[in-house]
Amino acid sequence: MPYVKTQDGTDIFYNDWGNGKPVVLIHGWPLNADMWEYQAMALALRGHRVVSYDRRGFGRSSQPWEGYDYNTFADDLKAVMDHLKLTDATLVGFSMGGGEVARYMSRHSGANVAKAVLVSAVTPIMLRSASNPDGADPALFDDMVAQLKVDRPHFLAGFGKAFFGAGPLNFTVTTEILNWSQSLAMSASPKATVDCVRAFSETDFRADMEAFRVPTLIIHGDADATVPIDISARVTAKMIKNSALSEYADAPHGLFFTHKEQLTHDLLLFIGT
Numbered sequence: 610m611p612y613v614k615t616q617d618g619t620d621i622f623y624n625d626w627g628n629g630k631p632v633v634l635i636h637g638w639p640l641n642a643d644m645w646e647y648q649a650m651a652l653a654l655r656g657h658r659v660v661s662y663d664r665r666g667f668g669r670s671s672q673p674w675e676g677y678d679y680n681t682f683a684d685d686l687k688a689v690m691d692h693l694k695l696t697d698a699t700l701v702g703f704s705m706g707g708g709e710v711a712r713y714m715s716r717h718s719g720a721n722v723a724k725a726v727l728v729s730a731v732t733p734i735m736l737r738s739a740s741n742p743d744g745a746d747p748a749l750f751d752d753m754v755a756q757l758k759v760d761r762p763h764f765l766a767g768f769g770k771a772f773f774g775a776g777p778l779n780f781t782v783t784t785e786i787l788n789w790s791q792s793l794a795m796s797a798s799p800k801a802t803v804d805c806v807r808a809f810s811e812t813d814f815r816a817d818m819e820a821f822r823v824p825t826l827i828i829h830g831d832a833d834a835t836v837p838i839d840i841s842a843r844v845t846a847k848m849i850k851n852s853a854l855s856e857y858a859d860a861p862h863g864l865f866f867t868h869k870e871q872l873t874h875d876l877l878l879f880i881g882t
Contacts, residue, residue, distance in 0.1 A: 610669060613662075613692040615685050617676060622669035623662035623689055627653030631695045632880060634661040635686070637704030637729070638805050639765065639794040641668030644703070647869040648876060655877055662689050664706075666801025668793070677804035679812050683712040690721055699880045701726040703865060704836060705809040708732060712812075715820035724880065725825045728872070729862050731836055732814045732845045741813075743840055750810040757803055765794045771834050774861030781867050790863075818848035825852040826879045828872065830860025 612620040624642055632652055634645040642661035653659045663670040665685055666677060686709050690698065700722055702710035707730020714725065737744035756764040769775075769790050773782040794802075827849070829842035838856065846854035855875060860868050 612670075613688050615665075615688045617673070617681075618671075619665045619673050619676065619685070620671040621662055621665060621685055621689060623660055623693075624649070625693060626650075626659045627657055629656040629658050630880065630882070631658045631660060631693075631698040632876075633686070633690070633695065633698055633700050634659065635700065635702040635706030635709050636661070636664065636667070637706050638809060639667070639768075639797055639802050640790065641793050641796065643668070643793055644790075644865060648701075648865060648873050651873045652876065652880075656882065657880065658695075660689065660693060660695065664709075664801075664805075666805070667797040669796075672798035672801060674800060677801055677808055679708050679712040679808060679814075680716060682709045682808075683716045686713050687717050687720070696721045697723045699724040699726065701728060701876065702730060703728045704862065705731055705805060708809055708812060708814060711814045711817040711820070714822075715817040719820060719823060722823055724823050725821060726828065726876065726879065727825065727842070727845060728828045729830065729833060729836055729864060730827070730841060730845065731809045731812075732841060733818055733848055734813045734815055735810045735836070735840065745810070745837075745840065747810075750806055753806050754803055757799070757806070761799060761802065762791070762795060765791050769794070772861065773863040773867060774832060774834070782863075786866060815848070818845065821849045821852070823851070824879075825849050826875070827852055827854045828857065828864075828875060829854070830857045830862065830864045830868070832859045833862045833864075835862035 641663040707727040
């Protein structure tokens with residue numbers, strides 16, 4: 610399997626499909642690169658070089674004890690970009706992965722990036738504080754961590770239903786998709802799973818917003834119960850110049866599956882040829 614070795618010796622697994630203008634797909638918590646199955650195939654078939662990789666601690670990448678912070682994540686992304694010699698690339702970050710895009714743009718000056726896409730992203734800051742009074746209650750994330758430590762499979766099963774907006778009257782998500790999603794999540798290191806809750810909830814990306822100097826598309830579902838649109842995409846869109854916000858009606862957090870055709874269409878239109 611193909612790997613990139615980072616500065617601290619972590620092996621990052623990646624897929625590199627197709628030929629053409631590069632698109633880098635960055636997955637969300639607690640999944641891995643396989644979550645992009647529908648978008649990656651479609652983009653590659655339409656003449657793009659599609660790179661997706663497993664964040665450290667997740668999927669097929671190494672599971673180091675340390676390094677689950679956004680500076681390190683941005684450096685890992687840079688290692689992938691450099692190893693594959695990607696230029697004029699579009700970065701697409703989903704949920705937690707939107708934080709990687711933001712930190713890469715500031716920490717590495719957006720090197721070799723032509724466009725950016727934030728999908729259901731955690732930017733600009735999730736946690737409620739004196740400087741962010743509209744953020745999410747810190748107790749929510751404390752409870753997530755506590756439940757993960759007690760019974761990770763049980764917590765992730767329930768989390769997956771909310772993630773995709775699954776319910777007794779919602780038949781857009783099959784049991785098989787929920788099981789598949791949980792299998793991706795359970796392949797991750799338990800340490801990485803917990804540490805990343807702290808990373809995506811506590812990291813402040815507000816200063817990173819100024820580093821977006823490329824056309825940026827922001828996509829978010831207005832029914833997202835995991836990363837509510839009012840504290841994320843709508844705020845982010847006001848902070849990033851040259852950005853456009855596309856709100857998907859009734860879409861949950863996991864719109865990469867529930868609204869896969871719409872997302873793929875919008876990515877192809879934005880990335881261009």
